[in-house]
Amino acid sequence: MSLFFIFRLVKVLKKDDSQIVHSEDSLKLLSQVLAAWMAGKTFIWQLHTSEKIISNGLMTQLFYFFIRNNIITLIADSKTALMKNIFNKEILNKAHIIPPSVELSYYSIENYNRKIVRNKFGFSENDIIFGSTGRLHWAKGYELLINSVNQIISHQDIKLKLVIAGEGPLRTKLSELIEEYKMQSHIKLLGSVHKIGQFLQMLDFYVQPSISEAFGMAVVEAMAARIPIICSDAGGLPELIQEGKTGIIVKNNNVGALANGIVKLLNTDENELKKMTEKAYKVACCYSTEAAVKKDLIVYKSLVKQTVN
Numbered sequence: 001m002s003l004f005f006i007f008r009l010v011k012v013l014k015k016d017d018s019q020i021v022h023s024e025d026s027l028k029l030l031s032q033v034l035a036a037w038m039a040g041k042t043f044i045w046q047l048h049t050s051e052k053i054i055s056n057g058l059m060t061q062l063f064y065f066f067i068r069n070n071i072i073t074l075i076a077d078s079k080t081a082l083m084k085n086i087f088n089k090e091i092l093n094k095a096h097i098i099p100p101s102v103e104l105s106y107y108s109i110e111n112y113n114r115k116i117v118r119n120k121f122g123f124s125e126n127d128i129i130f131g132s133t134g135r136l137h138w139a140k141g142y143e144l145l146i147n148s149v150n151q152i153i154s155h156q157d158i159k160l161k162l163v164i165a166g167e168g169p170l171r172t173k174l175s176e177l178i179e180e181y182k183m184q185s186h187i188k189l190l191g192s193v194h195k196i197g198q199f200l201q202m203l204d205f206y207v208q209p210s211i212s213e214a215f216g217m218a219v220v221e222a223m224a225a226r227i228p229i230i231c232s233d234a235g236g237l238p239e240l241i242q243e244g245k246t247g248i249i250v251k252n253n254n255v256g257a258l259a260n261g262i263v264k265l266l267n268t269d270e271n272e273l274k275k276m277t278e279k280a281y282k283v284a285c286c287y288s289t290e291a292a293v294k295k296d297l298i299v300y301k302s303l304v305k306q307t308v309n
Helices: 003-015 027-036 057-068 079-085 089-094 113-121 144-154 170-178 196-201 217-224 255-266 270-287 289-308
Strands: 018-024 042-047 071-074 128-131 161-165 188-192 205-208 229-234 249-250
Touching: 003 027, 018 027, 018 196, 018 289, 027 042, 027 057, 042 079, 042 289, 057 071, 057 089, 071 079, 071 289, 113 196, 113 205, 128 144, 128 196, 128 217, 144 161, 144 170, 144 255, 161 196, 170 188, 196 217, 205 217, 205 255, 217 270, 229 255, 249 255
Parallel strands: 018 042, 042 071, 128 161, 128 205, 161 188, 205 229, 229 249
Antiparallel strands: none
């Protein structure tokens, strides 16, 4: 809440002829709302997280007032993100749920040669590869995942590889954990991977071990790529994955549950896996770019109409 920031933002907004400010940043939320209001702009707040953003009771009532009086239009990525932050039925009814989207064709297996991609990352055709994409952050549950894979390989003698694409503050800690378990030949942190569609097509299975997750964009990408999925029940993930139908879902923040789920997925019949991935792909189609753009435009047009009136 910086006056300098607010007035600087007001100055920028007044120079722009747009009518709507659409913000996905909850850190300076009140400052942004006030700046947009002072500049005569309509304000959209896109809620991305399943964590509680506003904990102060007075601030909660202030934001309810803003939403009730159309100073803020609220969009949430998922029902879970919305329900974790809004506890007033009237405000819930005014909110819009518009999940993030994927360009389905980008993830098609037809775009990539699996053997070439595996060679690029140092894997053979016979390797059983689990993969995950995301920030190396506590919320993604990667420490938990490494512990689960170590448990499977050490105690059940099941040979598999795990690759994680992403960067973040936990890289050093995760690297040390891999070294401690002597799992360097089984677990790789690839860092930032820019061609996620290519990365996904070298996998046999996708795993999302999140402890906290608002929606699960990476899971939708894996669904679009027709990769069998195991994920935790954190946040909005159960809105995407149905146990035994579109994937396997396990209790979050539980090493044993995740390890058992991975083994269960490995032992699932190939025909059942194919049925799962096809059903999951149909769900992913609901989150296409076209579908999301249509929903956004409905909200935008209604707000522009209100502004004109």
